[in-house]
Amino acid sequence: MRSAFIHSEKFATFKAYKGYPWLFERSEATYRLCKRLNLFDRDWITIYRPEPVCVENMLNFHTKEYVSVLRKANEGVFEEKWLQYGLGTTECPVYKGVYDYHALAAGGTVLGAELVACDKADIVFNPTGGFHHAGKDFAAGFCYLNDIVIAIKKWLRPRKRVLYIDIDAHHGDQVQEAFYRSGRVMVISFHESGKTLFPFKSGFENEIGKGRGKGYTINVPLPENTSDEEFLWAFEKVFLPAARAFEPDFVVAILGADGLFRDPLTHLQLTNTSVSQALEMILQVCPKLLALGCGGYILENVARTWTLAWAVMNGLGPEEEDAALFGGMFWGDKLASLKDRPHFLPDDVKKHVKAEVQRIVRAIEATVFPILDIKK
Numbered sequence: 001m002r003s004a005f006i007h008s009e010k011f012a013t014f015k016a017y018k019g020y021p022w023l024f025e026r027s028e029a030t031y032r033l034c035k036r037l038n039l040f041d042r043d044w045i046t047i048y049r050p051e052p053v054c055v056e057n058m059l060n061f062h063t064k065e066y067v068s069v070l071r072k073a074n075e076g077v078f079e080e081k082w083l084q085y086g087l088g089t090t091e092c093p094v095y096k097g098v099y100d101y102h103a104l105a106a107g108g109t110v111l112g113a114e115l116v117a118c119d120k121a122d123i124v125f126n127p128t129g130g131f132h133h134a135g136k137d138f139a140a141g142f143c144y145l146n147d148i149v150i151a152i153k154k155w156l157r158p159r160k161r162v163l164y165i166d167i168d169a170h171h172g173d174q175v176q177e178a179f180y181r182s183g184r185v186m187v188i189s190f191h192e193s194g195k196t197l198f199p200f201k202s203g204f205e206n207e208i209g210k211g212r213g214k215g216y217t218i219n220v221p222l223p224e225n226t227s228d229e230e231f232l233w234a235f236e237k238v239f240l241p242a243a244r245a246f247e248p249d250f251v252v253a254i255l256g257a258d259g260l261f262r263d264p265l266t267h268l269q270l271t272n273t274s275v276s277q278a279l280e281m282i283l284q285v286c287p288k289l290l291a292l293g294c295g296g297y298i299l300e301n302v303a304r305t306w307t308l309a310w311a312v313m314n315g316l317g318p319e320e321e322d323a324a325l326f327g328g329m330f331w332g333d334k335l336a337s338l339k340d341r342p343h344f345l346p347d348d349v350k351k352h353v354k355a356e357v358q359r360i361v362r363a364i365e366a367t368v369f370p371i372l373d374i375k376k
Contacts, residue, residue, distance in 0.1 A: 006108040006126035027127040029303035050108035066137040074099035086138035109147035130294030132172030163248035168256025169266040171203030183212040193221035215371030224267040243285040251286035257296030257305040271340035272305040
């Protein structure tokens with residue numbers, strides 16, 4: 001196995017307005033924690049520094065007009081006419097370096113895709129990636145350039161089959177939109193239901209693709225208060241059989257940390273055990289993996305979860321004799337372990353969640369599984 005970690009210290013140097021929820025230092029915090037725990041000290045691991053994605057690659061998905069406007073926005077001076085492109089809102093503000101930051105992030109994802117495609121790495125992790133809400137000609141939900149779609153389109157040129165699995169709390173609406181009619185990209189998303197969370201209008205279980213893509217889009221909209229038990233049950237029931245039936249050449253995994261119970265922007269009740277165990281299942285079916293970070297709005301949650309994910313990707317874990325490494329201080333807070341403690345919910349809440357998750361899984365088994373020739 002060969003694995004690659006994509007990192008640049010430049011990411012942490014960008015800033016938007018005070019109080020902006022997006023954590024520019026997320027990859028730096030993850031990198032530091034991995035380094036502190038000696039999770040890069042293996043001969044099969046290489047750290048790569050990304051370069052900004054070129055305009056030619058951007059134009060494989062985004063419109064020329066939108067890219068031109070985003071480049072102008074890089075100076076940080078807002079123009080009201082840019083609102084039509086989603087630029088200048090509280091979630092997608094215009095700030096100095098906005099183009100540079102997102103071009104560099106997308107460059108990291110494209111680099112990862114190239115390393116996998118050229119057989120220079122089997123597993124790649126770009127923590128500063130996963131901007132799944134960016135559309136062809138607009139920014140939305142903290143996302144300005146859709147690095148995911150750009151990378152997948154590069155893989156599709158040699159006619160590869162790509163599995164996209166997204167466990168961020170928010171539905172990856174624009175990735176779904178890009179490949180909704182494609183039979184060569186399977187899009188599977190586990191997320192908080194649009195009944196209670198952005199982007200609200202997509203990601204429901206009846207969205208299963210159209211035309212050649214029918215059956216290749218699978219959505220599992222989770223109700224508020226979904227915990228590890230319900231999530232992992234649904235993940236095993238839906239993801240594993242669908243992924244095995246599809247037999248992908250490459251996999252893109254979105255490992256959002258915003259479904260964790262302490263996250264301020266969502267309403268799920270997961271621990272990072274869900275992320276690590278879901279990742280273990282993903283690794284069972286994928287020959288080549290490009291993992292991306294995506295959402296997460298508490299820095300400690302993000303760094304611990306993604307460091308744990310990196311350890312899982314590389315088959316590394318704290319042995320009993322190394323447990324002391326996982327103590328100490330983390331950016332001013334005590335860190336006892338990478339793994340969250342169990343998080344418990346009242347029985348009446350779990351009963352309601354379990355019933356709804358079971359209903360959704362049964363609906364998928366009834367509508368999608370027959371198309372994919374999956375036997376329950």
